[in-house]
Each structure stands twice: as C-alpha cells, then as structure tokens.
Amino acid sequence: MNIYSEIIGNIYNTPEWTAKVKLVDVETIHLDQWAAQKSRLLAKGDKGNEYPIALKRNSHLTNGDVIYYSAEHNKAVVIKIDLCPVLVIDLSKILQDDTNTILRTALELGHAVGNQHWPAIIKGNYVYVPLTVEEKVMTTVIDTHAIEGISYEFKKGEEILQILEPQEIRRLFGGASHDVFAQGHGHAPSISLNIQ
Numbered sequence: 001m002n003i004y005s006e007i008i009g010n011i012y013n014t015p016e017w018t019a020k021v022k023l024v025d026v027e028t029i030h031l032d033q034w035a036a037q038k039s040r041l042l043a044k045g046d047k048g049n050e051y052p053i054a055l056k057r058n059s060h061l062t063n064g065d066v067i068y069y070s071a072e073h074n075k076a077v078v079i080k081i082d083l084c085p086v087l088v089i090d091l092s093k094i095l096q097d098d099t100n101t102i103l104r105t106a107l108e109l110g111h112a113v114g115n116q117h118w119p120a121i122i123k124g125n126y127v128y129v130p131l132t133v134e135e136k137v138m139t140t141v142i143d144t145h146a147i148e149g150i151s152y153e154f155k156k157g158e159e160i161l162q163i164l165e166p167q168e169i170r171r172l173f174g175g176a177s178h179d180v181f182a183q184g185h186g187h188a189p190s191i192s193l194n195i196q
Helices: 015-022 092-096 099-115 135-145 157-161 166-173 178-182
Strands: 025-032 040-044 050-054 065-070 075-082 086-090 121-123 126-130 151-155
Touching: 015 065, 015 075, 025 040, 050 065, 086 135, 086 157, 092 099, 099 126, 099 135, 121 166, 126 166, 151 157, 157 166
Parallel strands: 025 075
Antiparallel strands: 040 050, 065 075, 086 126, 086 151, 121 126
16 A cells, blocks of 8 residues: 655646646545644545555645646545634724723733634734634624624635645644534634734
C-alpha cells in the first residue's frame, strides 16, 4: 500500500494543476478542518479507496491539495476540506467611541466568547469565531450579552479562508468541527486568540 507523504500541487493555487486535474478521473477525499490538521491519518476517498497519509514535518493539508496524480493511470486524488460556517463580529462602530467604551466592549465580548471556550481570531475590525455549536445557540449567546455597538453575521468558512494567513487558518479551524455539537458537546476543544 502506498503512503502519501507529499502534497504535489493544489488545484486552487496553481493554474497548471487546475488544468491537469480536469483531464483525469478525480477521487476526492473530504475532510473536516479538524482532520485536516493531522499530519498522519487514514483517509477514505469518495470512490471508496483508502489513502494512508503521513506528511513530512511542518506540512499540513489545505483545500485543493493534490496528493496523487497519474496521467498514465488517468487518476488524481484531491483533498476537499469542508469548513464550518463562521460567526463574524463587526467592531467597526465601537472604534469611533472613547477609550473606556472600546475597552468595556472588548472585555464584554471577550467574556462572552471566552466563557463558551470558542476559538477566535481578531483581524482588523472583525472577530471570527467558527461554528462549534448550532447557529441558534451562538446567536442566543451573543444576543443574551446584548453588547452595544457590535453587529454580527454568519458567513461560509470558505469566504473567511481567503483573508486569513495559514497560521490563522489553523487557529480558527483546527479546533472546530461540526462533530463537536453533533456529539452533544457545547464547547470547542480549545480557545486561541490572535490579536492583530
């Protein structure tokens, strides 16, 4: 059995690979963001084949990675990372307020998010929190705290992915999975803040 230890291309980042993969039969491996953080795993493709993956040190899988390609065998194996939605909290309005109001609002929001053990990234005027419980639960928590001056919405994880650095992607999505609330747990495994 082959062990896949290298990412040989990416269909989203490299036009050459986008074109190559269109010419062959593609087997897709669907991973959630938690599984994608692992460097060693046994993954199953959408055509039923198993792929033992053992990446080299400091490597990780990203959406669109190609782990196998053969024009001769008319086959490619591509990683598809299924990202959860993200709660996007807009802080733009409070930045016009006085320092005391800004600090109070930041502390209240930090308490609301931190008390739930939700992972979060702060980037620019926004706080990004991956969906780790049902959307209505997250909405209730934020609404219950009634933090003045903030607004929020839910966006697809794929939309947020485009504005994040690789280390932010790992922090935001690495500890979050739909499995967390599917199993009845209300908390993500860890909280990680990256303030910029």
